[in-house]
């Protein structure tokens with residue numbers, strides 16, 4: 675009994691603790707991602723944004739193009755036109771049945787960006803939607819970095835701010851405070867747009883919201899089916915219970 679109790683306690687404790695760690699994001703407040711997996715139009719816009727801006731460097735190497743088409747309601751032809759920009763070694767355009775590979779060689783990336791570029795298929799499960807939503811909106815100018823940019827939730831990131839033309843350029847305002855240990859701490863206060871982008875800040879937030887929604891879907895595509903399947907199963911069980919009850923009454927009616 676004691677053993678079972680301690681296992682349960684341990685499970686509860688580690689679950690609470692790990693969700694705290696996930697939510698902390700290095701001490702920076704994470705903004706809530708507005709995603710909605712039932713919104714197919716949002717997922718389509720997100721898929722488009724992903725193909726346009728991210729696939730040049732990041733692969734999504736557990737995901738096939740035509741699976742996206744099937745889940746979101748695009749024909750193979752539409753998927754090819756909208757999402758596929760890469761060609762194989764033979765010069766042929768990548769086929770819809772293939773995985774979302776990347777054109778760039780990772781050894782080259784390692785030299786160019788000082789970091790390996792991770793695949794993004796399951797990134798939403800590793801980092802959480804709120805972290806991604808905050809990450810893609812908090813690149814700020816920093817002269818000390820090779821890309822000229824830093825990031826609020828991913829300090830000294832190797833990735834350039836690929837969406838800067840849309841968002842514009844912003845600088846981060848920090849306030850300095852003395853901690854209880856006597857050390858000075860920089861605490862983030864706010865962002866200030868230095869150069870406007872092609873989108874307003876609401877448009878940019880919506881654009882990133884769709885992109886993150888797509889990343890969440892890609893991390894676990896069956897989520898789309900699971901929820902509707904769950905409801906169907908419950909309805910089936912309910913109807914079946916009535917039938918079983920009626921059958922039982924029928925069988926037992928003469929036995930008394």
Ligand code: HEC
Pocket residue numbers: 724727728729730731732783787789790791792794797806809810830831832833834836837
């Ligand atoms: C020019 C190449 C390039 C493009 C384009 C690019 N990234 Fe990155 N990305 C990187 C590199 C390099 C890193 C690794 C950074 C590091 O480790 O310092 C990275 C890291 C990341 C991470 C953190 C991964 C982790 O495991 O911590 C996320 C999330 C991410 N990118 C998302 C995106 C999204 C979404 C897009 C499209 C809007 C995108 N990236 C476009 C180069 C790129």
